[in-house]
Structures are given as structure tokens and as C-alpha cells.
Amino acid sequence: MEKEISKAVISRLPRYYRYLGELMEDGVERISSNELSQKMKVTASQIRQDLNNFGGFGQQGYGYNVKYLHTEIAKILGIDRQHNLIIIGAGNLGQALANYANFKKHGFVIKGMFDINPRLIGLVVRGVEIRGVDDLEKFIVENEVQMAALTIPKTKAPEIADRLVKAGIKAIWNFAHVDLVVPDDVVVENVHLSESLMRLSYRASSLQDQKKKEEKKKR
Amino acid sequence: MEKEISKAVISRLPRYYRYLGELMEDGVERISSNELSQKMKVTASQIRQDLNNFGGFGQQGYGYNVKYLHTEIAKILGIDRQHNLIIIGAGNLGQALANYANFKKHGFVIKGMFDINPRLIGLVVRGVEIRGVDDLEKFIVENEVQMAALTIPKTKAPEIADRLVKAGIKAIWNFAHVDLVVPDDVVVENVHLSESLMRLSYRASSLQDQKKKEEKKKR
Numbered sequence: 001m002e003k004e005i006s007k008a009v010i011s012r013l014p015r016y017y018r019y020l021g022e023l024m025e026d027g028v029e030r031i032s033s034n035e036l037s038q039k040m041k042v043t044a045s046q047i048r049q050d051l052n053n054f055g056g057f058g059q060q061g062y063g064y065n066v067k068y069l070h071t072e073i074a075k076i077l078g079i080d081r082q083h084n085l086i087i088i089g090a091g092n093l094g095q096a097l098a099n100y101a102n103f104k105k106h107g108f109v110i111k112g113m114f115d116i117n118p119r120l121i122g123l124v125v126r127g128v129e130i131r132g133v134d135d136l137e138k139f140i141v142e143n144e145v146q147m148a149a150l151t152i153p154k155t156k157a158p159e160i161a162d163r164l165v166k167a168g169i170k171a172i173w174n175f176a177h178v179d180l181v182v183p184d185d186v187v188v189e190n191v192h193l194s195e196s197l198m199r200l201s202y203r204a205s206s207l208q209d210q211k212k213k214e215e216k217k218k219r
Numbered sequence: 220m221e222k223e224i225s226k227a228v229i230s231r232l233p234r235y236y237r238y239l240g241e242l243m244e245d246g247v248e249r250i251s252s253n254e255l256s257q258k259m260k261v262t263a264s265q266i267r268q269d270l271n272n273f274g275g276f277g278q279q280g281y282g283y284n285v286k287y288l289h290t291e292i293a294k295i296l297g298i299d300r301q302h303n304l305i306i307i308g309a310g311n312l313g314q315a316l317a318n319y320a321n322f323k324k325h326g327f328v329i330k331g332m333f334d335i336n337p338r339l340i341g342l343v344v345r346g347v348e349i350r351g352v353d354d355l356e357k358f359i360v361e362n363e364v365q366m367a368a369l370t371i372p373k374t375k376a377p378e379i380a381d382r383l384v385k386a387g388i389k390a391i392w393n394f395a396h397v398d399l400v401v402p403d404d405v406v407v408e409n410v411h412l413s414e415s416l417m418r419l420s421y422r423a424s425s426l427q428d429q430k431k432k433e434e435k436k437k438r
Binding site: 015083 | 260310322396412420
């Protein structure tokens with residue numbers, strides 16, 4: 001697929017992918033943009049525009065071929081192939097990721113887990129042994145690891161990220177509350193949980209303020 | 220503060236808040252937009268525009284008052300007051316949230332944890348007892364809980380969300396991989412981890428594709 005697809009569309013793709021996957025599980029073979037619109041609470045015209053990027057929709061009156069679209073979106077997202085992943089930090093969050101069975105379904109295979117806590121090293125989570133970080137680089141090369149999730153404190157994250165990059169990791173899923181500095185050919189996706197919680201707090205507070213204002217007006 | 224602040228600015232506020240907090244920890248009292256720009260890898264003009272929303276910056280040559288800005292941003296984000304939070308789902312992810320000491324620092328107090336797994340009920344995490352969900356509504360009212368984190372499977376999430384809303388919860392931090400349907404006066408902030416991982420996969424894949432193209436051109 002050679003056509004450029006906009007950032008906004010890309011950011012919506014995982015959600016389409018999820019709904020199409022659920023439809024497939026329910027045995028649905030095709031769906032109209034109106035039906036999909038009702039399910040996803042997005043306008044039908046937005047759906048048509050977004051999915052136009054993929055060409056593969058049926059004629060008027062047929063609707064979308066669910067499996068075809070699901071496959072095409074998977075290709076775009078790069079989840080039609082296997083990604084070898086390691087998790088650095090085997091605390092609760094790291095273990096939560098390791099236990100997330102869905103990842104494997106989407107081609108993300110957890111090859112190893114690492115920690116510096118001697119009490120965790122040697123434990124096995126979902127068939128994956130927790131190792132110390134001494135042989136991190138060797139492990140990455142031998143197991144053709146492309147991605148790493150960082151679930152360690154922010155004080156340790158930059159140093160580990162440097163080691164990962166030098167060992168050839170091209171994608172870092174960063175849960176540490178710090179902005180990592182990496183070369184241009186490495187991508188970082190941040191999940192900053194406390195920032196997400198602050199956005200929730202902001203939205204809840206501003207909704208309350210709005211309500212108070214409206215109540216004042218009514219009096 | 221009566222002035223409307225744009226969504227884009229709001230989404231950047233938690234990051235400013237984090238950097239200003241770190242500066243305070245380092246004993247920095249004021250900082251110029253150029254210095255902040257270098258630290259945050261954002262242009263100085265973006266910083267000036269964003270922070271103009273808060274009025275409180277010093278004269279030319281003085282720079283920003285770190286503590287003042289930090290306080291003002293906290294007010295906007297609604298984290299200058301206490302938020303009572305419960306966590307539904309005491310598995311690895313729920314426990315990871317409970318162990319996140321930073322939340323308390325920002326005014327988020329975890330009042331209770333809930334699960335349906337009898338092996339977890341009665342355990343204590345960071346001083347908070349894990350309870351069954353039978354008395355969920357009563358607990359919410361008695362403890363003036365305003366926010367709930369949902370770290371349960373997507374099949375259970377809609378039913379629990381309904382109960383939360385009926386009991387008066389106005390803000391849901393949703394980690395379940397499903398879109399919740401809630402009334403207009405309730406806000407939901409989604410953290411869909413597998414969608415985040417797909418975005419990482421997309422960005423890594425498209426960077427690779429780009430590189431291959433460039434190498435082809437060079438030949």
C-alpha cells in the first residue's frame with residue numbers, strides 16, 4: 001500500500017481494528033458504514049472517509065468486508081508479522097503486561113523479562129523467566145528482539161534505554177515517567193499514567209465548574 | 220481563572236507540570252523560556268504561547284516563576300484538591316496503580332480496592348484492603364469517592380461502570396479494552412494498552428519501510 005495515510009486516521013485505526021475483530025468473532029462477514037457508525041459512535045461519513053484509504057469496500061448496498069478490512073488494517077499497523085518483545089522491570093506493571101494474553105494474539109511475543117531485584121530473578125511469569133540485566137545485550141541479539149517495554153523507575157530508564165538502543169532495539173514502549181532521548185531511527189511510545197490521570201482530573205473538574213455556572217444562570 | 224484554554228494546551232499541561240516539579244525539586248526558582256525549551260525539546264515560542272494563558276510570567280529578562288506556574292497549572296488540572304479514588308480489579312495492573320506513590324503526591328487518594336476473586340479479597344496493598352464488590356455502592360457514598368479506575372476484563376467492565384455511575388462516580392479511568400457508555404456528566408479517560416502498542420508497532424514499521432525506500436534510492 002503506497003498511499004500516504006494521515007496521522008489522524010492512523011490514530012483511529014486500532015479502534016477500527018478492535019471493532020472489526022469483535023465482529024469477526026461474532027461471525028459477521030460484512031457491515032454497512034451506518035451499522036458500524038452506530039456501534040462505534042462515530043459518524044458514518046467519518047467511517048467512509050477513513051476506510052476509503054483502504055480501497056477495499058464493497059459496492060453501495062454491500063457494505064464493508066469485515067475480514068478484508070481487518071487484514072488490511074493489520075498490515076498498515078505492522079501487526080501482520082511477529083514482533084519480539086522484552087519487558088524491563090518485572091514489578092506489578094511488567095507482570096501485568098506479561099499476563100496480557102491479547103498481545104500474543106496480535107503478534108507480540110514476549111521473549112524475556114528483566115529486573116535488578118534478586119528476589120524476582122529466576123521467577124517465571126506466563127512461561128517467561130525473569131533475568132538479571134547483565135546479559136541484556138546478548139539476549140537481545142540472540143533472540144532477535146525488536147521492541148522493549150520499560151516498566152522501571154524514571155531514574156533508571158535513561159541508562160537502560162541507552163543500552164537497549166546500542167543493542168539494536170528500534171521501538172521502546174516507555175512507562176517510565178521521563179522523556180527518553182533516542183536517535184532518529186528509534187521510536188518511543190510513552191504511556192505516562194499520571195499524566196492520563198491528570199487529564200481525567202482536568203476533565204472532571206471543568207465539567208463540574210461548567211455545571212455550577214449553568215446552575216447559577218438558572219437562578 | 221475564567222479564560223478558555225484550548226484543548227491542545229491542556230493536553231500539554233501535565234508535561235509542563237512534571238518539568239516544573241522537577242525544577243522545584245532541584246531548587247530552581249525561575250527559568251527562561253529558552254532554558255525550558257532546551258530541557259523540554261519544545262520551541263521557546265510554543266512555550267511562551269502556552270504559558271501566556273496563565274498570565275503569571277515575569278518581565279523580559281526575569282523568566283518564569285517556577286513555583287507560581289506549577290501552582291497555577293495544578294489549579295487548572297484540578298490537582299490542587301484531593302480526589303478520592305477506588306480501584307476495581309486488584310490484579311497486577313490494579314496493584315501497580317495502588318503502588319504508584321506519585322498519585323498521592325498529586326492529591327489522588329486511594330480509598331479502596333475491589334475484586335471478585337476470593338483469593339484476593341482481604342489482602343492489603345499499601346495499607347488498602349481489597350474488598351468484594353457487594354458493598355461497592357455503600358463504600359462509594361460513605362467514603363465520598365469521585366473517581367474509579369477500572370482494571371478488569373472488558374466483559375465485566377460495562378456492568379461495573381453502570382453501578383459506579385448510579386452510585387455517583389463522575390470520573391472513570393478505564394483500562395478495560397471496551398468503550399464505556401456513560402451519561403453526559405460522567406467523564407471517561409481510556410488507557411487502551413494494546414492500542415498504544417499497535418501505535419508503536421505502526422511507527423516502527425513505517426520507519427523501517429521509509430529506510431528501505433531511501434536505501435533503494437541510493438543504489
